[in-house]
Amino acid sequence: MNGIIARITLRQLLSRRRTLLLLLLGGVLVLAAGIFRLAGEEARALPFTAGLLSNLGVGTLMPLVALIFGTGALGAEIEDGTAIFLLAKPISRVTVVLTKLAVAALCSAALTCGPMLLAGLIAAGGLGEGLVVGMTAGAAIGSVLYCAVFVAVSLVTGRALVFGLAYVLIWEGLLAGLFAGTRTFSIRQLTLAFADGIGGIPADIFDAPLSLTTALVVAIALLVVATLIAIRRLSAYEISGEPA
Amino acid sequence: MTRREAAVAPRESATGAIYDLGYRGYDGPRLGRRAAFATLFVASLRAAFGLGRPGRSKVVPWGLSAIMIVPAAVAGAIQALAPSGLSPFNYDNYLWDLQPILALFVAAQAPELVSSDQRNHVLSLYFSHALARSDYALAKFGAMAAALFMLALAPLLVIYFAAILASTDVVAAFGDQLGNLPQIVGAPLIYALPLAALGMAIASFTPRRAYATGAIIAVFLVTAAVGGILSEAGRGRLSLVAPLINPFVLLDGTRDWLLGQSIPDSPVFRADLDLWVFGVLTAALTLVGIVAVLWRYRRIAA
Numbered sequence: 401m402n403g404i405i406a407r408i409t410l411r412q413l414l415s416r417r418r419t420l421l422l423l424l425l426g427g428v429l430v431l432a433a434g435i436f437r438l439a440g441e442e443a444r445a446l447p448f449t450a451g452l453l454s455n456l457g458v459g460t461l462m463p464l465v466a467l468i469f470g471t472g473a474l475g476a477e478i479e480d481g482t483a484i485f486l487l488a489k490p491i492s493r494v495t496v497v498l499t500k501l502a503v504a505a506l507c508s509a510a511l512t513c514g515p516m517l518l519a520g521l522i523a524a525g526g527l528g529e530g531l532v533v534g535m536t537a538g539a540a541i542g543s544v545l546y547c548a549v550f551v552a553v554s555l556v557t558g559r560a561l562v563f564g565l566a567y568v569l570i571w572e573g574l575l576a577g578l579f580a581g582t583r584t585f586s587i588r589q590l591t592l593a594f595a596d597g598i599g600g601i602p603a604d605i606f607d608a609p610l611s612l613t614t615a616l617v618v619a620i621a622l623l624v625v626a627t628l629i630a631i632r633r634l635s636a637y638e639i640s641g642e643p644a
Numbered sequence: 645m646t647r648r649e650a651a652v653a654p655r656e657s658a659t660g661a662i663y664d665l666g667y668r669g670y671d672g673p674r675l676g677r678r679a680a681f682a683t684l685f686v687a688s689l690r691a692a693f694g695l696g697r698p699g700r701s702k703v704v705p706w707g708l709s710a711i712m713i714v715p716a717a718v719a720g721a722i723q724a725l726a727p728s729g730l731s732p733f734n735y736d737n738y739l740w741d742l743q744p745i746l747a748l749f750v751a752a753q754a755p756e757l758v759s760s761d762q763r764n765h766v767l768s769l770y771f772s773h774a775l776a777r778s779d780y781a782l783a784k785f786g787a788m789a790a791a792l793f794m795l796a797l798a799p800l801l802v803i804y805f806a807a808i809l810a811s812t813d814v815v816a817a818f819g820d821q822l823g824n825l826p827q828i829v830g831a832p833l834i835y836a837l838p839l840a841a842l843g844m845a846i847a848s849f850t851p852r853r854a855y856a857t858g859a860i861i862a863v864f865l866v867t868a869a870v871g872g873i874l875s876e877a878g879r880g881r882l883s884l885v886a887p888l889i890n891p892f893v894l895l896d897g898t899r900d901w902l903l904g905q906s907i908p909d910s911p912v913f914r915a916d917l918d919l920w921v922f923g924v925l926t927a928a929l930t931l932v933g934i935v936a937v938l939w940r941y942r943r944i945a946a
Contacts, residue, residue, distance in 0.1 A: 418855075425862060425866065428866050428870060432870050432873060432874060435874065435882070436874070436877055439882045440877050440882075441877065447877070448873065448876070448877035451873050451876065451877065452873050455869045455872065455873060456866070456869040456870060456873060459869065460865045460866060460869045464858065464861070464865065467858070468854075468858055471854070472854075476854075558700070559700075559704060559752075561854050561857050561858065562704050562748070562751075562752045565748060565751065565752075565857070565861055566704075566707075566708075566748060569744040569748055569861075570711065570744060570745070570748070573744050574742070574745075
């Protein structure tokens with residue numbers, strides 16, 4: 401970890417316009433919860449909260465936020481050519497990757513979990529039998545996983561955003577409905593398994609298809625492999641030519 | 645010494661020299677506005693599929709096209725091997741089922757068509773030609789719509805030909821299948837125009853490709869999720885109108901209205917609304933999108 405890189409990355413990622421747009425996205429979640437409070441059936445509060453947090457929160461907000469921060473942490477600098485100013489400094493590339501990754505994960509966890517916690521509290525009218533806490537904690541873990549994967553992808557390809565979206569929409573969205581096996585390697589499903597495990601949510605409200613043990617093993621493997629790929633790609637990154 | 649210095653150097657001597665660099669005026673035929681429009685349309689349509697560009701710009705559009713067609717081809721093959729089995733896909737539900745691919749294509753390629761022109765400040769080059777500002781906007785929108793139309797049409801044609809070739813009497817099957825032509829051409833058209841309008845409206849407002857991609861996909865994802873959740877949990881009128889915020893529901897409703905055949909797993913089936921409502925809203929969405937693009941290019945500083 402390197403304090404200065406962390407500070408600069410934080411400033412890069414939390415630029416005013418981008419943060420505002422992401423907060424707006426989180427606001428939709430809170431707004432949906434508010435609309436339900438005003439016009440929904442009280443008896444369906446818990447199933448609604450479960451659907452809201454798992455579909456809109458974990459299924460939409462979390463990947464989008466992580467995608468923007470994960471691909472922006474290192475990929476944006478490499479794309480516009482300013483990365484060489486950072487990489488030419490006598491700082492271990494391992495440190496660079498780990499610092500960037502940590503800051504990106506922290507930012508996305510904050511911007512995902514905040515709105516989710518708020519929306520959950522509003523929609524469920526309380527903690528909802530572990531639902532709100534579980535989903536929020538799960539989303540924090542999911543944000544870290546997504547960021548690790550997207551940072552690695554942004555170092556492998558220049559169009560990381562599109563490939564990241566393709567993974568989220570096609571693999572986690574389209575294929576998960578057809579082939580149940582793809583769920584094992586779906587960060588959304590891992591997150592839901594963590595949420596279920598941490599919150600101890602009653603099965604009649606929400607039941608994750610993956611078991612906690614599977615999720616734990618796959619998550620750790622995913623985190624390690626993605627980080628190693630990122631470190632390897634950045635270590636092999638050659639500085640050449642003039643700054644763009 | 646570079647060439648330019650060589651040309652300038654003689655000025656220091658007393659005599660001076662003028663070089664004939666061979667500049668010439670153009671006195672051939674000028675093709676005018678219509679040809680400029682057609683050229684821009686064709687160039688943009690090619691760009692939407694990465695044609696005439698390096699391989700890395702082809703990966704995304706052709707990858708998505710392949711994913712779009714594969715289920716149709718597989719379903720066709722299964723149908724041919726086991727004719728008794730019911731195919732999961734038909735002309736009506738195919739585009740609805742594969743809507744993430746269409747959304748991704750718009751999100752990835754709409755910024756490709758408009759954002760980079762703004763980022764690289766080349767709009768002034770376009771507008772200094774016979775092309776009017778509205779022509780640029782409409783040609784780009786038209787190209788996106790045409791690209792989406794082809795993307796959506798291809799798998800339906802695969803289903804169509806698979807159905808014909810799988811039958812024992814090809815000529816008779818051709819006659820039977822001819823009745824499905826309105827669905828085969830109509831459904832892609834109903835999907836292509838509004839999606840292109842929506843995507844271009846968002847993409848034309850930012851020079852940053854990444855932001856445009858993120859914004860377009862966010863609109864599709866968030867409207868789908870919010871619409872679905874609210875329609876399930878709201879009561880009364882709220883659950884009735886909630887699905888209408890999802891553009892794909894509007895598209896499916898319009899298809900249902902114009903071409904018939906509802907899909908059981910679409911919210912249109914459950915929503916207790918007259919089908920023309922979907923049609924009107926789809927038309928409104930398309931119009932607003934096109935007007936937004938036109939407005940943007942009328943105001944933009946080139």
